[in-house]
Amino acid sequence: MQRMAYTFSFPEEVLEHVFSFIESERDRNAISLVCKSWYEIERWCRRNVFVGNCYAVSPVMVIKRFPELRSIALKGKPHFADFNLVPEGWGGYVCPWIAAMACAFPCLEEIRLKRMVITDESLELIAKSFKNFKVLVLTSCEGFTTDGLAAIAANCRNLKELDLQESEVDDLSGHWLSHFPDSYTSLVSLNISCLGNEVSLSALERLLGRCPNLRTLRLNRAVPLDRLPNLLRRCPQLVELGTGVYSTEMRPEVFSNLEAAFSECKQLKSLSGFWDVLPSYLPAVYPVCSRLTSLNLSYAIIQSPDLIKLISQCPNLLRLWVLDYIEDAGLYNLAASCKDLRELRVFPSDPFGLEPNVALTEKGLVSVSEGCPRLQSVLYFCRQMSNAALRTIAQNRPNLTRFRLCIIEPRTPDYLTHEPLDSGFGAIVEHCKDLQRLSLSGLLTDRVFEYIGTYGKKLEMLSVAFAGESDLGLHHVLSGCDNLRKLEIRDCPFGDKALLANAAKLETMRSLWMSSCSVSYGACKLLGQKMPRLNVEVIDERGPPDSRPDDCAVEKIYIYRTVAGPRLDMPGFVWTMEDDSSLRLE
Amino acid sequence: MSETDLAVIKPEMMKPYVWLQTSDDSIQQVEQEIAMFCPLICQEIIQKGMGSSKNCAICLPQQVSPAMLSLILDYCRFHQVPGRSNKERKSYDEKFVRIDTERLCELTSAADSLQLKPLVDLTSRALARIIEGKTPEEIRDIFHLPDDLTEEEKLEPLRNITADPRIRLLNRLYAKKRKELKERERLKNVEVEEEHVDDRSVDDLLSFINGNDGDPKGVKTSKNKKKNRRKKEQQKNSSLKEASELNKKEVNGHDIRHQSSEAEIISETSYLHCAEDDGFTSKPEFDDDEIDPALKEKIDREVEDFARRLNSDWPERMQELLSSGQERKTVFFTADGFIRRHACMISPFVTVFSLIHHVFRAEC
Numbered sequence: 025m026q027r028m029a030y031t032f033s034f035p036e037e038v039l040e041h042v043f044s045f046i047e048s049e050r051d052r053n054a055i056s057l058v059c060k061s062w063y064e065i066e067r068w069c070r071r072n073v074f075v076g077n078c079y080a081v082s083p084v085m086v087i088k089r090f091p092e093l094r095s096i097a098l099k100g101k102p103h104f105a106d107f108n109l110v111p112e113g114w115g116g117y118v119c120p121w122i123a124a125m126a127c128a129f130p131c132l133e134e135i136r137l138k139r140m141v142i143t144d145e146s147l148e149l150i151a152k153s154f155k156n157f158k159v160l161v162l163t164s165c166e167g168f169t170t171d172g173l174a175a176i177a178a179n180c181r182n183l184k185e186l187d188l189q190e191s192e193v194d195d196l197s198g199h200w201l202s203h204f205p206d207s208y209t210s211l212v213s214l215n216i217s218c219l220g221n222e223v224s225l226s227a228l229e230r231l232l233g234r235c236p237n238l239r240t241l242r243l244n245r246a247v248p249l250d251r252l253p254n255l256l257r258r259c260p261q262l263v264e265l266g267t268g269v270y271s272t273e274m275r276p277e278v279f280s281n282l283e284a285a286f287s288e289c290k291q292l293k294s295l296s297g298f299w300d301v302l303p304s305y306l307p308a309v310y311p312v313c314s315r316l317t318s319l320n321l322s323y324a325i326i327q328s329p330d331l332i333k334l335i336s337q338c339p340n341l342l343r344l345w346v347l348d349y350i351e352d353a354g355l356y357n358l359a360a361s362c363k364d365l366r367e368l369r370v371f372p373s374d375p376f377g378l379e380p381n382v383a384l385t386e387k388g389l390v391s392v393s394e395g396c397p398r399l400q401s402v403l404y405f406c407r408q409m410s411n412a413a414l415r416t417i418a419q420n421r422p423n424l425t426r427f428r429l430c431i432i433e434p435r436t437p438d439y440l441t442h443e444p445l446d447s448g449f450g451a452i453v454e455h456c457k458d459l460q461r462l463s464l465s466g467l468l469t470d471r472v473f474e475y476i477g478t479y480g481k482k483l484e485m486l487s488v489a490f491a492g493e494s495d496l497g498l499h500h501v502l503s504g505c506d507n508l509r510k511l512e513i514r515d516c517p518f519g520d521k522a523l524l525a526n527a528a529k530l531e532t533m534r535s536l537w538m539s540s541c542s543v544s545y546g547a548c549k550l551l552g553q554k555m556p557r558l559n560v561e562v563i564d565e566r567g568p569p570d571s572r573p574d575d576c577a578v579e580k581i582y583i584y585r586t587v588a589g590p591r592l593d594m595p596g597f598v599w600t601m602e603d604d605s606s607l608r609l610e
Numbered sequence: 611m612s613e614t615d616l617a618v619i620k621p622e623m624m625k626p627y628v629w630l631q632t633s634d635d636s637i638q639q640v641e642q643e644i645a646m647f648c649p650l651i652c653q654e655i656i657q658k659g660m661g662s663s664k665n666c667a668i669c670l671p672q673q674v675s676p677a678m679l680s681l682i683l684d685y686c687r688f689h690q691v692p693g694r695s696n697k698e699r700k701s702y703d704e705k706f707v708r709i710d711t712e713r714l715c716e717l718t719s720a721a722d723s724l725q726l727k728p729l730v731d732l733t734s735r736a737l738a739r740i741i742e743g744k745t746p747e748e749i750r751d752i753f754h755l756p757d758d759l760t761e762e763e764k765l766e767p768l769r770n771i772t773a774d775p776r777i778r779l780l781n782r783l784y785a786k787k788r789k790e791l792k793e794r795e796r797l798k799n800v801e802v803e804e805e806h807v808d809d810r811s812v813d814d815l816l817s818f819i820n821g822n823d824g825d826p827k828g829v830k831t832s833k834n835k836k837k838n839r840r841k842k843e844q845q846k847n848s849s850l851k852e853a854s855e856l857n858k859k860e861v862n863g864h865d866i867r868h869q870s871s872e873a874e875i876i877s878e879t880s881y882l883h884c885a886e887d888d889g890f891t892s893k894p895e896f897d898d899d900e901i902d903p904a905l906k907e908k909i910d911r912e913v914e915d916f917a918r919r920l921n922s923d924w925p926e927r928m929q930e931l932l933s934s935g936q937e938r939k940t941v942f943f944t945a946d947g948f949i950r951r952h953a954c955m956i957s958p959f960v961t962v963f964s965l966i967h968h969v970f971r972a973e974c
Contacts, residue, residue, distance in 0.1 A: 030715035030753045038722050041730065045738035057746035059755045 040069045049074050068092060075099070076509075076534050078116060078140065079559065082588040083124035094133045095159070096125070100140035102537045102582055103487075104512050106164065109539055109580070111565060113595040115141075122146040126153035134159035141165065147172030151179035159185040166192040170219070174200035181208060184237075187215040198223035198246075204231055213240035217266050217297065222246040225255075232258035242266030245299045250278050253285035260288040267297030270324070274304060282308040296320035303330040313337035320345040322371050328354045328383075336361045345369040348384040348405060355388030359395025367401040367426075368392055375405070375432060386413040393420040401426040408439040409466055414448025418455040427452055428463035434490035434515070437467040444468055450475030453483070463487040473497035477504020485510040495522040502526035512537040519577075520547035531557055535584035539563075543581050546574030551583070552601020559586045560601040561594075569599060628655060629667035632676045637667045640683060647686035649725040671723035677713075678720035685729055707736035711752055714740075 031039060043055060043066055056066045072095035075081060086096075100116025118140045125132055132154045142165055150157060157180045162168075170193060176186065177200060201223045204211075211231065216223065225247065232238060238259045247255070247268025256262070272278060282305065286292070292312045301324045316338045321331070328351040335341070335354070341362040348370050350358070358365065370388070374381045386409045393399060399421055409431050418424075438445055445466040453459060453476050460482060464472065468491035476483065477500035484507050492498070499522035501511065511533065519542035530536060530551075545562065548569075552560040562569050563580035590600035628642040628651070645651045645661075654660045654668040661668040670679065688694075688702055707714060714733055721729035741749055750757055 029755045030712050031755070034715070034719060035722065038718060038730070038734070042718075042734045042737045042741070045735050046742060048742070051742050051744075054744060054746050054749060055741065057759060058749045058753075060758045062755070063759065 036065055039065050043069050047072075071095060072134070073097070077584050077586075078118070078121065079588060079591050080534070080584060080586045083121045085587065087124060087128040091128075092131075093125075093129055094131060095136075096121075096132070096134070097136040097138075098140060099138045102139075102512065102535060103510070104514065104537055104539070105139055109514065109537075111563065111595075111597060114563065114598060115591065115593055115595070117593055118142045119146050122149050126150075130154065131156060133157060134161075136161040136163075137165050138163040139165065141167040142172075143167050144169055144172035144175070148175040151175040154180075156182050158182055161185065161187040161189070162191045163187070163189045164191060169194035170196045170198075170200040170221075174203040177201065177203035177208075178205070181205075182210055183208075184210055185213040185240075186211075187213060187242075188218050189215055189242075191218050193219055195219050195221040197221060201231065202227040206230075206234075209234050210237065211235040212237050213264075214238070215240065215242035215266070216244050217242040219244040220246070225251055229254060229258055235259070236261070238262065240264040242296060243268040245269050245297075248272060249282070249305065253281045256285040256289060261291055262289055263291050264294035264318075265289070265292060265296070266320075267295070267299075269300050270298045270305060271300045271302035272305075274302065279305060279308055283311065287311040290315075292316070294318035294320075298324035298326075301326050303327075306330060306334055309334075310337055314339065316341060318343040322347060322369070325349065325373070332357045338362060339364075341365055343367040345371070347371050347373045348382045349373055350388070351383045352385055352388040352391070353383070355384075356391045356395075359391045363396060364398055365392070365396040366398055368396075368399065369403040370405055371403075372405040372430075372432060380407050386410060389413070390416050390420075393417040397421075398423070400424060403428045403430075403463075405430045405432060407432050408436070409445060409448070410438045410440045411443065411445055411448035411451075412438075412440065414445065415451040418448075418451040422455045422457065424452070424456040425458050426461040427456065427459060428461065428487070429465055430463065431465040434465070435467045436465075444471070446471040446475065450479070453479040458482050461485045464491055465489065469493050470497040470500070473500040477501050480505045480508075482507055484508060486512070488513045488516055490515045492516045492518060495519050498522035499525060502529045508532075509534045511535075513539070513541060515540040517542055520544050523547060524550065527551055527555055527558075530583055531555065531585050533585065535582065537580070537582050539580035541581075542577045544575045545569040545572065545578050548578060548581055548601050549574070553603060556603035557585055557587065558583055559590055562599045562601065563597060564599075565597045628661040629664050630661065630679065631667040631669045632674055632679050633670070633672050634676060636676060637664055638676070638679075640679075641687075644683055644686045644690060647690055647726065648682070649727075651724065671720075673716070673719040673723040675716070675720070678716055681717055682720060682724065682726065682729065686726075689728070703732050707732060711737075711740060715753070 039062070043052075046052060046055065052066060052070060056063045067089050069092065070090045071093060073086060073090055073093055074097040075086065076099050078098045078100050086093075098118060098121060100118070101110050101114060104110060105114075116139060118137055119142070122135075122142075123146075126149050130153065133156055135150065135157075136159070140162075142162065147168055150160070152175075160176060160180075160183070165188075168191075173186075173188075173193075176183065198219075198221045204227075208231075212235075223244070223246070232241070232255060239262065241255075241259065241262055241264070243252075243255075243266055245268055249268065249270055249272040252267060256265075286309055289312055293315055295309060295312070295316060295318070298321055303326060306326070313334070314337065317340055319335075319338060319341060320343075322345045324347065326334070326347075327349055331346065331350050331354045335344070335358055339361055342364055343366060344358065344362070346354075346369070350370065355370075358368075368389075370384070384406055386406060389402070389404050389406070390413050393416070400423060402424065403426075406429075409429065414429075437443060438448070446469055449462075449464060449468070449472050453462070457479075459480065462476070462480070462483060462485070464487065470493045473492060473496070476486065480486075480501075481504075483505045486501060486505070486508065488511075495518055497516070498513070498518040501508070502522060503526055508529075513536075516538075518538065523538075523543060524547055548560050548562050551558065561582040561584075562578045563582060564578050566572075566579065569576070569578055590602070594600065626642055627639045628645050629637055630640055630645065630651070631637045642655070642661075646655065650671070651661070651668060660666050674682075685706060689699065709717070714736055718730060718733040718737060721733060740752065744752070749755070
């Protein structure tokens with residue numbers, strides 16, 4: 025019965041060579057599950073690894089399994105941390121990882137972190153331990169200061185990428201940038217857009233001038249507009265640029281200087297920044313508009329007519345992030361001008377106002393869904409929506425893979441019929457068969473979850489707030505969505521029943537977050553006892569859950585699968601439910 | 611040294627043909643210029659002076675059969691022509707590797723043994739493309755690889771969640787209840803209290819599962835349980851043997867495996883491992899196949915207990931939840947850090963917002 029493997033005569037190096045052409049994580053995982061010999065070979069030649077939850081596995085395990093890593097990506101806090109739902113001090117500390125890797129991986133080249141806490145000490149350790157360190161990306165991270173950045177700048181001779189996207193940095197001084205030695209020339213990508221203080225502009229100019237491979241430069245707000253042309257002239261080969269503040273006193277020579285500098289940037293494809301835009305300076309970027317594929321105006325307070333003028337010059341736009349000042353009129357124009365658009369994000373300019381401040385409704389999104397046949401990814405904040413509009417969007421764009429709709433006021437019904445928006449979202453999941461990510465809003469009953477469970481077979485991430493009526497809602501999702509990896513829920517009437525009935529499902533997912541729901545402490549304990557491969561974290565700032573009856577609902581629960589057991593770095597308001605083996609004896 | 615001298619000393623350098631012996635012991639003549647493309651053959655000719663006659667034919671590695679040699683020589687013959695464009699070469703290469711997987715593997719082996727790197731690269735890339743996007747099972751099938759990772763089978767119950775009998779029951783009964791409900795609605799045309807019905811149906815489902823002694827469905831479940839338990843024990847026995855073999859490769863006493871298609875490292879702390887350590891023959895999971903019946907009853911009773919307790923004060927609980935909504939600082943959940951940034955910017959106004967929010971709540 026044993027068939028001879030076709031690859032039986034392959035020396036290991038040949039298989040390794042074949043594997044070297046396979047980079048996607050899914051494929052590498054598949055390879056490692058084929059048979060024992062492939063598992064072994066694969067683990068020795070794995071060069072990069074992505075850990076979606078830093079508490080799912082321990083550094084020691086990763087190091088032992090993949091001894092030749094060159095690149096690692098780690099994610100820490102759950103996504104809802106972005107909305108201040110995860111209390112300060114919850115966790116996500118990268119220090120143990122850095123410490124372990126400093127010894128084990130002297131050849132490590134790349135570290136990418138998201139929503140993690142990293143200290144200056146860790147940055148210094150990185151700077152000292154990895155001789156060929158090339159890439160440091162810190163997305164939405166915190167816990168460090170510009171002193172840590174100085175250490176990186178001073179020591180990492182081969183650094184190519186330093187990206188601090190949306191991190192919270194204690195900006196002690198702009199001098200850290202001057203720590204890049206004069207001999208340092210390998211910079212390819214620099215993103216300092218989150219920093220508060222002014223960096224030394226002359227040091228920056230010199231740095232840009234001596235790094236011929238620089239492709240990406242995202243400046244911070246403190247860089248004045250009249251210094252931008254000089255900076256641009258040092259690196260006309262830029263592909264991605266984030267400006268600093270985009271206004272200054274209106275002087276014609278500043279404008280023409282700026283326009284000339286932009287004209288020299290023949291490779292520029294992506295623009296961002298644009299803090300405090302003075303609309304009369306916008307035409308300075310017109311020379312690059314025809315080549316632009318990505319435009320991030322989410323900080324730009326530009327009114328619709330100026331936006332229309334700008335966007336109609338960008339026929340090759342693939343991605344647009346913009347404030348709702350664009351209004352329906354601007355979106356009609358977008359649909360007409362940018363036929364290749366793949367991704368649209370419309371952010372609210374006044375999220376906490378009670379009345380709409382702009383003429384942006386569901387109609388704008390419908391027009392984009394009609395006019396842009398390649399639209400795949402949508403994030404849309406608005407104040408009104410209808411089932412009819414959602415159905416139209418779904419029918420227009422069955423190729424959507426990401427659909428995140430945020431109707432600003434919770435539990436808003438269909439504004440035309442006053443019904444729940446169940447059938448609208450139902451149409452989305454039914455028509456968009458490849459939908460991977462969905463965020464719900466508006467008035468929703470259990471029915472919408474039934475649709476999601478029935479049709480959302482490729483759904484990997486679902487965000488729910490103020491929706492549903494009973495446990496059946498949660499049950500539909502957990503039992504129906506075969507590919508669900510991340511589920512985050514807030515303020516929904518979901519309790520113990522669906523959770524306990526679908527406990528096994530939780531081990532197939534990365535994580536589940538439920539806050540302000542009705543999950544009782546008793547259920548959390550039960551889940552923790554029965555599912556040793558899950559960490560069931562109760563996050564409750566009211567004090568120990570033990571001090572309240574078992575049927576009392578907990579504030580927040582974060583459940584994630586792990587092979588590393590309960591974590592040891594929990595703050596006082598987090599309890600991991602213990603795996604109680606003595607219960608099994610009863 | 612004159613040319614003729616060179617010809618006397620190294621006669622093989624002048625001959626246009628070289629003799630090669632393939633894995634089946636057959637010997638053939640091949641144009642030397644072409645054969646020299648292969649570093650191994652080149653080495654044999656120049657360094658060891660082999661291949662000039664049938665008697666001293668170059669013995670090619672085991673991996674090179676006559677068919678493979680023929681293919682490789684075709685490749686060399688095409689590429690050694692200098693005038694070809696990159697496009698031509700690429701096109702030839704693409705057609706060249708469009709052969710069945712078995713031959714492709716043979717070819718890779720053969721090319722590697724002859725140290726013909728460009729061909730090894732070409733065939734390796736082709737193999738990589740075959741592997742990409744496939745599941746482990748598919749890959750095993752294509753390459754005829756053994757399924758010797760015993761933990762793999764243990765992972766299946768976790769993947770097929772809808773195969774869990776309890777979930778299937780829940781779904782079936784819910785579907786039944788909804789049908790009944792639709793009938794009732796059609797007949798009565800009275801507003802039905804959705805919430806009430808839902809709760810009752812879930813309670814029904816739970817009690818159904820608990821009290822399934824005389825039910826034919828219940829009998830089926832217990833039969834399946836028995837069958838599956840036997841299957842699991844068989845697997846456990848065979849895997850216990852393998853575990854000792856694996857001991858050298860185990861890390862931290864765990865067998866590390868990937869469990870999902872996304873790239874998380876989840877080591878499968880094996881059922882095996884727990885069974886050995888804890889001395890239990892079954893693990894209490896929510897997978898019916900493995901639950902010890904007494905324990906299962908206990909779990910079911912606990913779940914039902916909670917359900918009952920929750921349902922009794924549900925209306926009050928809802929009120930509590932709704933009224934506590936005023937403490938929420940932000941309702942947004944879809945922006946990437948956007949709201950966090952803006953929340954920081956407008957934090958002095960948060961208390962104002964929560965006040966307004968409270969007013970709104972009271973109105974609804």
